[in-house]
Amino acid sequence: MSYVHDGAAYERDSRYLTTRITADGREGHPVEPGRYRLVVSRACPWAGRAVIVRRLLGLERALPMAVAGPVHDERSWTFDLDPGGRDPVLGIERLRDAYLARDPGYDRGITVPAVVDVTTGAVVTNDFPAITLDLSLEWTAHHRPGAPDLYPAERRAEIDAVNAEVYEDVNNGVYRAGFAGSQTAYREAYEALFERLGRLAERLAGSRYLVGDTVTEADVRLFTTLVRFDAVYHGHFKCNARKLTEMPVLWAYARDLFQTPGFGDTVDFVHIKRHYYEVHADINPTGIVPAGPDLAGWLTPHGREALGGSPFGDGTPPGPPEPSEAVPVAHTPWATAARA
Template identity: 70%
Template sequence: MTEGGFEREPVALDARITSDGSTAWPVEAGRYRLVVARACPWAHRSVIVRRLLGLDPAISMGIAGPLHDERSWRFHLDPDCKDPVLGIEYLGEAYRAADPDFDAGVTVPAMVEVSSGKVATNGFQQLTLDFSTQWTAHHRPGAPDLYPQAHRDEIDEVIASFYEDVNNGVYKCGFASTQEAYEKAYGELFGRLDALSERLADRRYLVGDTITEADIRLWVTLVRFDAAYHGHFKCNRQKLAEMPVLWAYARDLFQTPGFGDTTDFVQIKQHYYGVHHTINPSGVVPLGPDVRPWLDPHGREALGGRPFGDGTPPGEPVEGERVPSIS
């Protein structure tokens, strides 16, 4: 690794929740609570997949606020600053319930067993794939196939192509502590975004003609780009709004049920600008950018494609999970 480069720590509780009883954590409706934060892209993709597949009756959702400290993500937006189901103030309490000696990173998303209050898994890379493949008995009628068998190899390959350079790449830029590390990450980030622009110039989605896991994983980074990464993380060759193909692609998905209606730009900015004190010591949160252009026509329908394949759009967000709308 280049000196001064950012390296993401591996998750510590990466067990899987499976349908066949092959792991310690079986699929069971009502047993787990998905803890997320609106600000976090890794958590956001689990929110999107849960909503598209209609898993909300089977998996409840707790939402940590955008601010946290050394004690971990905190439920500071809930009454009495406690999650109403788990009864905890800090997510770290659920990690220590699973392992009293836990001293690694407390991350979202995390699946917490409601009865014991223990984190079952924070394996963010596998979690959404398991929502698609292990929780099928609890999918809603008309749930889309986000990880179709015929395209899995290509989906995995595409995801792998942009994970380090884009999903993780924005963090490599933002947390680089040397000029050399920053410039290396910056070049890799925009080189990959240019390649993705070429790929998406004549196709509506990354793989096949429907929305897949690959689109969800790329999009959660794109939707935060101008609000946080362009300025806060110094990813400033161009704004997303100045990259025509990716900007249209991102707007197309934003206007698709499950994407824009799970996005909270206010909490995104509150988190990035309010928590990373080494980058933004003042904690001042910018008022911009104007988010209304996310609703502008995108023209991507001309490329064809069927957003949900043979499935249907999800219904309205459930009460208590709505985000502020753009007006």
């Protein structure tokens, strides 16, 4: 399958299924614990947002999660991590089946995250920016005690503005560089990415978080790109002006978030690397997955407590991940720490 189109700038297919799951069910899908299944891959940064928000808000029981494997072919993500290669609840081998249950003529991206209605086996939505906001705003009756307010009303305009810039130049910017079909398109994306990272570093030099004194949706969205930067984007996507570890403010900020419960404990570096280096055959035709980088630095002191603020404000951190959802230790920096 080809991701790079000769001579063309990369454009993400944003024709999402935008049906929303709401507290009042106004679009036909009411919030109902256990009715829906959040399908993700730990390799995917867009799905990573939903995994983090779900965990921070304590929605594990209300919204069960299915984890697809880290690689896929032109047809679909697959449930090869599950016994028999089938999701035990949906009973399907490929996420594609849930999209076709929604629309037999579906001809758009088979993407994660996707929320599937277990009662029908059909995808309700794959609109990843809306999914996390609705988890914050529509699923409040099922948030854990002490859950943070990731999208506070008084900060929404600022969060939205930051998110728009981060999406254009950073979240999607790394893809625009990596999948560029011409030198000109690549250079434009590359320059916009590092200019934006510089501005974000200036913003974060005096502020522990992007908006306000606590973690918000904006931090979640930036984190999922930063945590993949050195492992994937620096080399694989040619975003190589500097490594994250060579950008002191952003590196400390990323470590601060990584060490916050609900962030780093959702990250699977093995899945991340396997996905990008194995699936993108037009960029990496050998399929060889790099052995590095060394992950030990993610657990080193970051010193950002001195800036004030606290991740959860008046709330509390989530507890440990449920055993069935824990990332294998061997796929994390904690494996390095255990060997030390």
